Amino acid sequence: MNLLALPAFTDNYIWMLHNGRQALVVDPGDAVPVKNTLASLGLDLTAILVTHHHLDHIGGLGAWQGCDIPIHGPRHPGITQVTHHVAEGDTIRWCGLQIDVLEVPGHTREHVAYVLPAGLGPQDDAPLAFVGDTLFSAGCGRVFDGTVDQLYDSLARLGSLPADTRVCATHEYTLANLRFAQAVEPHNPDLIRHTATCEALRAQHLPTLPSTLRTERAINPFLRCNQSEVVASALQQGAPDATPRSVFTALRQWKNRF
Ligand SMILES: [Zn+2]
Numbered sequence: 001m002n003l004l005a006l007p008a009f010t011d012n013y014i015w016m017l018h019n020g021r022q023a024l025v026v027d028p029g030d031a032v033p034v035k036n037t038l039a040s041l042g043l044d045l046t047a048i049l050v051t052h053h054h055l056d057h058i059g060g061l062g063a064w065q066g067c068d069i070p071i072h073g074p075r076h077p078g079i080t081q082v083t084h085h086v087a088e089g090d091t092i093r094w095c096g097l098q099i100d101v102l103e104v105p106g107h108t109r110e111h112v113a114y115v116l117p118a119g120l121g122p123q124d125d126a127p128l129a130f131v132g133d134t135l136f137s138a139g140c141g142r143v144f145d146g147t148v149d150q151l152y153d154s155l156a157r158l159g160s161l162p163a164d165t166r167v168c169a170t171h172e173y174t175l176a177n178l179r180f181a182q183a184v185e186p187h188n189p190d191l192i193r194h195t196a197t198c199e200a201l202r203a204q205h206l207p208t209l210p211s212t213l214r215t216e217r218a219i220n221p222f223l224r225c226n227q228s229e230v231v232a233s234a235l236q237q238g239a240p241d242a243t244p245r246s247v248f249t250a251l252r253q254w255k256n257r258f
Contacts, residue, residue, distance in 0.1 A: 070083055135222075138219055
């Protein structure tokens with residue numbers, strides 16, 4: 001089984017899994033890069049996963065409406081193309097893989113993540129998480145119609161997945177997020193090292209994703225709300241106290257104006 005990040009728009013990735021014959025895509029905001037890849041690799045699209053209703057995640061769905069391809073997604077009036085509504089605890093089976101559904105509201109109220117706990121096969125067994133716009137590398141999504149409390153809980157949940165879980169987020173926001181992370185935590189040596197790695201990747205136009213939870217726990221300030229330098233920065237930015245939830249909320253507000 002192969003994992004591909006198909007670039008779309010200016011900074012989106014449409015994630016594709018394929019086994020050489022069948023393919024699955026996550027959040028096809030644009031059908032064109034998906035169709036081009038299917039054609040060039042000779043693949044049949046046999047499943048679509050949707051994390052939430054924003055147009056850059058669902059804009060391509062119309063291309064497969066009425067094609068008998070299952071489109072899995074949360075129940076939301078803005079996603080009319082979904083054929084199989086999913087909710088917390090559901091499991092999807094596709095090509096021998098188990099895909100678990102987690103509800104992770106916050107960026108939007110109806111936002112789900114898809115987790116493959118056993119990875120893609122014996123040679124590639126690290127778990128995978130398609131997290132949409134919740135957890136980004138070195139950052140997290142903005143709050144639209146969810147709440148910052150929900151986002152805190154959702155990131156705590158995603159952050160507790162196994163350390164080798166590969167984090168497949170939808171946007172290449174990593175370098176901008178790392179600039180913010182360094183403002184929060186200027187003395188974190190892992191952050192300085194990881195920034196150099198990501199700058200080298202982007203200089204070659206390569207994705208910085210997937211990241212891993214091991215990396216995110218070391219560099220992502222939104223998963224480090226109990227670390228002393230993160231707490232001190234949040235207090236300086238107006239956090240009312242040093243509890244992780246207050247620190248998280250202050251960081252999210254600071255990032256909005258950073
Ligand atoms: Zn979104």
